[in-house]
Amino acid sequence: MKKLIVVLFLLIxxxxxxxxxxxxxxxxxxxxxxxxxxxxNLNQHLRAAGLPEVAATFGSGAGGFGTINERWRVGGxxxxxxxxxxxxxxxxxxxxxxxxxxAGYVLTKNKWRWVPQAGIGYGxxxxxxxxxxxxxxxxxxxxxxxxxxxxxGSAFAHTGLSIERTVSDGLFLGLKxxxxxxxxxxxxxxxxxxxxxxxxxSGFVVNLIIGFNLR
Numbered sequence: 001m002k003k004l005i006v007v008l009f010l011l012i013x014x015x016x017x018x019x020x021x022x023x024x025x026x027x028x029x030x031x032x033x034x035x036x037x038x039x040x041n042l043n044q045h046l047r048a049a050g051l052p053e054v055a056a057t058f059g060s061g062a063g064g065f066g067t068i069n070e071r072w073r074v075g076g077x078x079x080x081x082x083x084x085x086x087x088x089x090x091x092x093x094x095x096x097x098x099x100x101x102x103a104g105y106v107l108t109k110n111k112w113r114w115v116p117q118a119g120i121g122y123g124x125x126x127x128x129x130x131x132x133x134x135x136x137x138x139x140x141x142x143x144x145x146x147x148x149x150x151x152x153g154s155a156f157a158h159t160g161l162s163i164e165r166t167v168s169d170g171l172f173l174g175l176k177x178x179x180x181x182x183x184x185x186x187x188x189x190x191x192x193x194x195x196x197x198x199x200x201x202s203g204f205v206v207n208l209i210i211g212f213n214l215r
Contacts, residue, residue, distance in 0.1 A: 007122055026066040027172070027212035033079050034060040037180075037203030042127065042150070045197060051129050052092045057083030061207075067103075072117060073104040077207075089132040098123030098180070098201075100158050113174075115162040122178065123201045124153030127188075139178075154186040154201045164209060174209035 002068040012060025035057045077100055084093040100121025101184045107114040128149045159177030167173055182200030189196065 022070055024066070024070070026064065026214045027211050028064045029062065029172075029209050030212065031061040031063055031077065031079065031210075033061055033081060034206045035079075035083075035203060036205070037125070037201065039127075039152075039199040041197040041199050041211050042152075046092060046129070051130075051131075052085035052087045054092055054127055055083045055085035057081040057094055057096075062166060063209075067106065069122055071106050072087075073106055073117070075101075075117075075120075076101045077113075078135050082114050084200045091130045091132075092192070093128045093130070094125055096123060096125035096153075098156075100156075100180075102160070104162070110167040113162075113164040113166075113172075115164065117158075117160050117162065119158040120155065121152065121158055121180070122155050124151065125201070127153045136153050148190065150188040150190050152186050152188050152199060152201065155183045156180040156201050157183060160205075162209065164211070172209075172211040172213065174211065176205075176207040176209060178205045178207070179203070180205060 018051055037054070039054050039059070046053055059079045061077060061079030065075030065079035067073050078097070078154050079099075080095075081096045082093070082095045084091060086092075098121055102117045104115040104117030107116075126149060128147060130147045132146070158178060158180050160176055162174055162176040164172050164174035180202060182202040183197040184187025185200055187196045187198045
C-alpha cells in the first residue's frame with residue numbers, strides 16, 4: 001500500500017509540473033479532504049464477526065492545474081487518507097491513497113469560479129482489524145495474531161464540482177464535492193485468503209481548497 005501511494009504521488013507531481021510548464025495560466029493547491037467510501041460486502045463480513053465497519057476517513061493532499069484559453073482546465077490531484085472506528089475491545093482502521101487526472105470547464109462571475117469536471121484515477125485502501133488482548137505477550141503469541149489486514153484497489157471515474165473565490169492575485173479558496181465511481185469490483189486481498197469478497201472503490205469526497213496562482 002505504501003508503494004502504491006508513493007507511485008500515485010509521483011505520477012500526480014509529474015503531471016502537475018508538465019501542466020505548469022505548458023499552460024497559459026496555472027496554480028497549485030493544498031487539499032484537506034474527507035472521504036465517504038462505501039464497502040458494503042466487506043462491512044457485512046465485519047458486522048458478522050462483531051467488528052466495527054469501515055468509517056469515513058480524513059486525508060491531506062495536493063493538486064494542480066493549468067488553464068487553456070481561460071476556460072478549459074486540466075489538472076491532477078493526489079490524496080493520502082486515514083480513519084478508524086472503535087467499539088469496545090475491537091477496532092477497524094483504514095489507510096489509503098488515490099491519484100487522478102481531470103478536465104474541467106471554468107465559469108466565472110466577479111471573483112467567483114464554478115468548475116464542473118470529470119476524470120479518471122486509481123485508488124487503494126488497506127483495512128486493519130484488531131481485537132484487543134488482555135494478557136501477557138506469551139498469551140498473545142500462543143493464541144495467534146489478534147490483527148488482520150486486507151487490501152483493495154481499482155481504477156475509478158471521477159466527477160466533481162469546484163466552487164472557488166479569488167482572495168488576492170496569488171491566493172484563492174474553494175470547496176469541491178466529488179464522486180468517485182469504481183470501474184470494476186475488486187477482491188479484498190490478504191496472504192492465503194481464498195475465497196474473498198469484492199467491493200468497488202466508490203464514494204463521495206469533499207475537499208477544501210487553499211490555492212496559489214503561479215501565473
